[in-house]
Amino acid sequence: MRRGTTRMLPNNIQTLLPLLLLHLFLCSHTIQAQPSYSNVTLKANGGDLEVVVYLPKGIKPKEPTYYLSTRFDHGSMIGSIKRTTTNKDGTKKTHVLYDINQWRVPHDPYWAESGVGLASEFGVGDDGGFCTFLCGWDQVNEVTNGVLGYQEAKHGESFLKIGVGELIKGSCNICDSTDDYRFNSPYVYAKTPIWTLQENKEGNAITLTQEASLNQHGYRLQKDISVVDDQLFVKSTLTNLGRDPFATAWYSHHFFTCDGSPVGKGYGVDLDVAGTSGQYEEPAAWFWSTPLQQYASVTPQKDKVTVEMQRGVERDVRIKAEFVKDDTSRGTFTVRGCGNSIKESIPEVGNEGSPVSMYAFNLYIETGTFSPEPQIYMHLYPGEARSWTQHLEFSDLEKEPTSPPLPLSELTQNARNTAASSFSSHPHLVFLASILISASVTMAAHAMWSKRRSTTYSGTISLSSKGYSSIPEVS
Secondary structure, X not given: OOOOOOOOOOHHHHHHHHHXXXXXXXXXXXXXXXXXXXXXXXXXXXXXEEEEEEOOOOXXXXXXXXXXXXXXXXXXXXXXXXXXXXXXXXXXXXXXXXXXXXXXXXXXXXXXXXXXXXXXXXXXXXXXOEEOOOEOOOOEOXXXXXXXOOOOOOOOOEEEEOOOEEEEOOOOOOOOXXXXXXXXXXXXXXXXXXXXXXXXXXXXEEEEEEEEEEOOEEEEEEEEEEEEOOEEEEEEEEEEOOOOOEEEEEEEOOOOXXXXXXXXXXXXXXXXXXXXXXXXXXXXXXXXXXXXXXXXXXXXXXXXEEEEEOXXXXXXXXXXXXXXXXXXXXXXXXXXXXXXXXXXXXXXXXXXXXXXXXXXXXEEEEOOEEEEEEEEEEEEOOOOEEEEEEEEEEEEOXXXXXXXXXOHHHHHHHHHHHHHHHOOOOHHHHHHHHHHHHHHHHHHHHHHHHHHHHHOOOOOOOOOOOOOOOOOOOO
């Protein structure tokens, strides 16, 4: 170009320039809405295994908190696992497991369901504060749904949710005159939950601890989280600090996805329910659940039951299978996807004389999670403690059954490649076409986010204009 001259953009690019500016504006706001959440990253196996523990509020007060709602244990947000494997030719590949970009996106810390990875809950994942009799596989009596003091609390008074803290009865958005406990709706906090963190010098282990007391009820919860070689250990210890005994169920939701791939072919699991040949019930199929066999094969074998996904799961589909009682089950399973195999066991379950036993075994599936959910049961007298350990062993699949569906990023890239071939005679339009696609996706996500924030929490009892049950800053 000669000095003193100005090169003008083609007319068609000038026409689309405002859309480019809009795209950049929306992207900048989207990036700001997805901060780096407070966490500790544990490393092992020479750095080939990295596990992110998203921390409860208050430990790093200047950083945003991943989970602020009232369903899941705040010390159980363990995910975004990076596992690097070495191929036969010596090249390496890094897989991302249990990540935060598949389940309930865009992420809202106040949404009760917005857990990640090994997010766990004290209770059974259903409404109601108390099961009086014939509860779980062993038909036990008087099992709390992870809440203490709920029965005697009056409307507007406090109760405890184990792993969460002190909440106000009747304050959830869908609470009604029956004052029935609603596990999946955020409650208002009565006090700020206090958590402590201890880290070891090697960078492969931490301990999270929380205590809460109310009247004659109280608990201490300690989470010892560590990585060794290609293994992850999560030891939970629950102590009854109150004057009354209580019994509760517990489970990890196990939000498994891999490499950004939606759930479909290539996902599978082996379940420790061979004693009953994998018989299961689907009581929710009458209401909101879709039958499992419309999407997966269920194959009983000698020592396991294998569930293999046969097709992708649409966005509006939810699947829940509840396996019938199996006296031989110890809650072990092996989940597979993207060339990875993860075996989880709880060694304390089923040991002779162990106070921890099986309560139920479910399988929950959406497009954004493939969740085997063994539930366990424990009873604690005042001063007693119960410990159990999630032991996850990572390994490579010798042969992946089928390739999982392409992640969204690759599907978008394929669409861009197709557009590029169509516009080969106008190469400058390829770039603009990709911008339009990205802008459309961003605008749709922004609209969905705004709609959900304005409709999901529309209750009248809240601590903010949006109806969120935000954690107060005062005790």
